[in-house]
Amino acid sequence: MKIEEIMERLPHRYPFLLVDRVIEFEVDKSLLAVKNVSINEPFFRGHFPVKAVMPGVLIVEALAQSAAILATFCSDWDPKESLFYLGSIENARFKKIVVPGDQLFLKVEVQAHRSNIWKFKGTALVRDEVVCTAEMTSAKGKVKS
Numbered sequence: 001m002k003i004e005e006i007m008e009r010l011p012h013r014y015p016f017l018l019v020d021r022v023i024e025f026e027v028d029k030s031l032l033a034v035k036n037v038s039i040n041e042p043f044f045r046g047h048f049p050v051k052a053v054m055p056g057v058l059i060v061e062a063l064a065q066s067a068a069i070l071a072t073f074c075s076d077w078d079p080k081e082s083l084f085y086l087g088s089i090e091n092a093r094f095k096k097i098v099v100p101g102d103q104l105f106l107k108v109e110v111q112a113h114r115s116n117i118w119k120f121k122g123t124a125l126v127r128d129e130v131v132c133t134a135e136m137t138s139a140k141g142k143v144k145s
Helices: 003-009 056-073
Strands: 021-026 028-036 080-094 105-115 117-126 130-142
Touching: 003 021, 003 056, 021 056, 021 117, 056 080, 056 105, 056 117, 056 130
Parallel strands: none
Antiparallel strands: 021 028, 028 105, 080 130, 105 117, 117 130
């Protein structure tokens, strides 16, 4: 899935769209996406300017965006009617830093799904090394209240 298709499924736009490509997915099971980390990212100017490091919260956000993409394939989703909102982040662990030039692979797996609530396990990797893990819950909600 290329960026145009991702943008059909996510409301996020530059500079907050953190998924560049979906490599593979299996409905109701898992998704693998990629974020190409560039020195041109706006957050590098202010986050540890003496050593460019991708903020951990943005790695988790990239996992959450990947989970939302997967959820759109697993439900009766209409982009004009509903969005997937992040409900919780649990057990987030950061094991290595992510720097410009890295390719961040984002793997999310469905742990549970009931009604409009989803639970995912996310793993972010660089060069087959785990850099972050987290469990996330998201809920489908209306675009307009």
